Amino acid sequence: MLDSIKSHIGGDWRVIGVLGYPVQHSLSPAMQNAAIQALSLPLVYVPFEVSPEHLATALDGLSALNMVGVNLTIPHKEAAVPLMDALASRADRIGSVNTVVFDGGKKIGYSTDGIGFLTPLHERRFQLKGAQCVIIGAGGAGRAILYALGESGASVSIINRTPTRSERLAAEVNQVWPGIAKHLEWADKTEVEAAFRSCDLLVNATPLGMAPHDKEVEWDLPLRTLPSTAFVYDLVYRPAKTRLMEIAEDCGCETMNGLKMLVHQGAESFRIWTGITPPVAVMERAALEQLRSCEA
Numbered sequence: 001m002l003d004s005i006k007s008h009i010g011g012d013w014r015v016i017g018v019l020g021y022p023v024q025h026s027l028s029p030a031m032q033n034a035a036i037q038a039l040s041l042p043l044v045y046v047p048f049e050v051s052p053e054h055l056a057t058a059l060d061g062l063s064a065l066n067m068v069g070v071n072l073t074i075p076h077k078e079a080a081v082p083l084m085d086a087l088a089s090r091a092d093r094i095g096s097v098n099t100v101v102f103d104g105g106k107k108i109g110y111s112t113d114g115i116g117f118l119t120p121l122h123e124r125r126f127q128l129k130g131a132q133c134v135i136i137g138a139g140g141a142g143r144a145i146l147y148a149l150g151e152s153g154a155s156v157s158i159i160n161r162t163p164t165r166s167e168r169l170a171a172e173v174n175q176v177w178p179g180i181a182k183h184l185e186w187a188d189k190t191e192v193e194a195a196f197r198s199c200d201l202l203v204n205a206t207p208l209g210m211a212p213h214d215k216e217v218e219w220d221l222p223l224r225t226l227p228s229t230a231f232v233y234d235l236v237y238r239p240a241k242t243r244l245m246e247i248a249e250d251c252g253c254e255t256m257n258g259l260k261m262l263v264h265q266g267a268e269s270f271r272i273w274t275g276i277t278p279p280v281a282v283m284e285r286a287a288l289e290q291l292r293s294c295e296a
């Protein structure tokens, strides 16, 4: 992709990027450069491997270079928060930044994870208001999703391997929307089973089931109690059909992996940087092609 772009780069071109550690498996360069090319914009999107101790220096340097902005991925999303000059309300609320705009020497932080998560549900006309949801995982993604579901008027039970984390998160969200979040103990099978039985939406926000460990994954949760009406949304997209999705489909549930979330969070970043409506279908196709070429 870069080779074909390089020969056209002129003096008016500007750079966008993604900072991660590691970053080489990121689908964002393929997805964002496909959008840039489709719209013939004088931009290029480049991956940068930046270790946690160099994050602050890297952001200052990229700002000094008058870059348009960057995406941040694991492990930088939370660490970047105090490095911003200003935060958009969602980023501020969830304490996570995945999109930075460099604006006249200032660093403005945004989070597009919530929108990325919600858009595929809206496209399916999934009724979130009043829905009973269960999130597995209380890390950065679980947190963004809990807030997105809270904003949408859903009720959410949250389960995490380390219970103190989900307990704290549920209490924090209940300060904003009283009574919407409940922490469940992973080991309390009776309580978890009851939550699964009445579940409209189950979200996996952990790396469980992700390649290359997808074959040996053991889901130590009563997944087979899910009703066939539940929708199961796995944030994992490598492999495309995860073990969780297979089990859920055995129960008659509809499922979706995390690729659309990835595409929509990237599309929203693109909109923030350029002010232009992103070519989402182009981005999704590029992400899929890149994913398939990595798997081949």
Ligand SMILES: NC(=O)c1ccc[n+]([C@@H]2O[C@H](COP(=O)([O-])OP(=O)(O)OC[C@H]3O[C@@H](n4cnc5c(N)ncnc54)[C@H](OP(=O)(O)O)[C@@H]3O)[C@@H](O)[C@H]2O)c1
Residues within 6 Å of the ligand: 074, 113, 116, 136, 137, 138, 139, 140, 141, 142, 160, 161, 162, 165, 204, 205, 206, 207, 208, 210, 235, 236, 237, 258, 259, 261, 262, 263, 265
């Ligand atoms: N599709 C997308 O666009 C998208 C976007 C964001 C994230 N994701 C995916 O979502 C997952 C979580 O990302 P994140 O940013 O939230 O990561 P994170 O902040 O590192 O949190 C990881 C979460 O997974 C849990 N976990 C990790 N290993 C586990 C295991 N073996 N058994 C049970 N729980 C385990 C952790 O529990 P503890 O608290 O006990 O450590 C924590 O809740 C990753 O797979 C990531 O690739 C996808």
